[in-house]
Amino acid sequence: MPHLLTEAPGLVAFVRAVEAGSFSAAARDLGTTPSAVSKSVARLERHLGARLFRRSTRVLALTPEGLAFFDRIAPLLQEIEQSADAVQQTADARGRLRISLPGEIARLLMDALLTRFLALHPALDLEIGITDRPVDLIREDYDVVFRVGAVAEGDLTVRTLAQLEMVLVASPAFLDRWGTPGGVDDLRALPFARYVVGRRVPEIRFADGTTVATRGRVGFDSGFGLCAAARLGLGVAYVTRCIVEEDLRRGDLVAVLPGKPLPPMPFQALHAFGQRAPARIRILSDFIAAEIGRITGGRG
Template sequence: MKQVKVDKTTEMETFLAVAMTGSLSGAARAQGLTPSAVSRMMTRIEKRLGVRLLVRSTRKLYLTSEGKSYALAARRILKDLEETERTIADRANPSGLIKVSTPTAYSRLTMIPLYKEFLQRYPNIKIEVEVSDKISNVADGHIDVAIRFGPLPDSNLTARRLGETGRTVIATPNYLAQAGIPKTPADLQHFNCLDFSFQRLEPGWPFRENGEDYILPIKGNMTSNNGETLVELVMEDIGITRVGNFHIEKALASGQLVPLLEDFNPQDKEVIHAMFIGGQHMPARVRVFVDYLVEKMASSY
């Protein structure tokens, strides 16, 4: 004899309604069913399980210990089903807010031109941008995606490589016309070299000469914790600096800035990563955003 398929999801929802309201009629109103239909459903569950789940008094229904266990399991199953459906739907049509943290200069020069196309692709996603040269804490949930340069700290976060940027020593043609052109790294002692203000393990600029890498101490009358500021100072003909290439691509192409000492460039690279909380519960909005960044930026530098 062919068995009739049972809608166990509806049964569990109705059973929980009975448990919550304490009556068949209350559950019937909540579920849009008749009291007799609810009663038949409760009887069918008990018959299939072979245990009593409900005890009826003159005024109210009570759960047996087995009924309490069934209610607990039903809540968990229905919640898991709801989360699964929401996850699958979210993958098909990602939505929600993404909080992104990027360094100041990188935000203006690289990230801002990318946001428009991403939001056109995913119109149900919103982006909140935090621009700061301080490292934001992704692990505490305040930020969804953080763009970071250089070596990665040990953590449980997931990292996707976006690209890398080299560094170049630069000055303006006007400054070089006034101060001269350095022919070797040693010549920099006679020039005003503008450097980053943060402390390094080895202060100075790296060079490669006769196959050997070394750090050359430099000196100047201005420092900054921001590469874009150093470029702006150089554009005012104040001196020479060494910054990441993403800062200066357009200015080099236009001739506003001139690369120096390229024969001595050690070709050191700074890797750029997107940091985020990964895993199977990673929100689709974060996944598609990181995938988009990889697509657009992996070969940029």
């Protein structure tokens, strides 16, 4: 029987299919087609003389032989990849990378992504979805999503890229009309541009644990809507400082209760590749982390 190392493509395809949960997801990771992954795994099965997957259902499930083989092979491939990383000065980002970004964060990052990042990685095809809603990473076919705020995604790998400073803002005209609040009780009396997640309106929580339940005539599921409403004098908005920095500098918006600290919000990257994410995800996440640090001056 030929040496198992002659089936190296099949070994990689097999492990990636198990980790990603499907031949399609493994193909995206490897920059090939689902048919090619399936054929590589089939050749490996013929070589081993054993079935590795049950194919009678739409769900990709390991046979007992497949599970035993994966438990042996996956750590070996991980060691090989880690050894390669140790001798390579830089990894390359290549293939298709489909990502999701919040709208106002995308606005801040777009020029850098479309110029410097793409110029650095000419073998990469970048697809960007722009939305503030919580997307279903697997069902909507994203490789990695970037989100502001703590997430509870049990099966996803979460990497915190930055801690973003939060701020309450309002327009000068709004404060002239309603008065500048001197404390939390005054703040509770003001209308807000409310952030709406589904049908839920989260409270604003200060660093000392004090909370404020927001009320107001308008609600949004995006930072764009919150900022627009605040500029037009429709209410106080609770947003990341980086997306309103220019408004604050120009005086179009004013910080409300600046002396009462708000806890920062984590800016996070989420993916479903476990501990062996493709290089393109790590490289993009590193780039975005550095760019956010540059935009915020390192203060979040």
